[in-house]
Amino acid sequence: MRRGSTWLPLLLILAIVVSALAVVRTKHENRALISELDSLRAERERLDMEWAQLQLEEASLAANNRVEAMARAQLGMTEPRAYEIVEAGP
Template sequence: MKRGVMLVPLTLIVAIVMSALAVVRTKHENRGLVTQLESLRTERERLDMEWAQLQLEEATLANNNRVEHIARQKLGMIEPPDYVIVQERSR
């Protein structure tokens, strides 16, 4: 009978130790996930800033005045003086 009486406290001690180990493991995993989350948030902020800069650059490059200036200066393009229709010659 003494053996049965000792089995209950021993079982409870094992359960407590296992529970404590599970808590420690869970806290460790939680800390790792929080660290990963902060890292991802920092990366997201960096990417958001880069995206905003790229949108600004795109808007600057697509500016009509800039495109017209490049067309005139670098490519030598001009506006036609009048509306001209060029007909294809038949062969």
């Protein structure tokens, strides 16, 4: 039996083992990345909902009747009388 013929099966077995380990590692990394992606998607959905709620809150706080009521109550502002309104001419 030649010396080269005994090394070839050992090298092939070593290549198979290394390849199998690489496949296992790749699958593990893939699962970890999928898990991270799921958590990031959930966070994005939560932030989208929070953004929508903040937009609704901003719209309600900026409503004209609310601003007018606060101006009257907190600042004592009143609507000007007709003779106090000054219109600029052309």
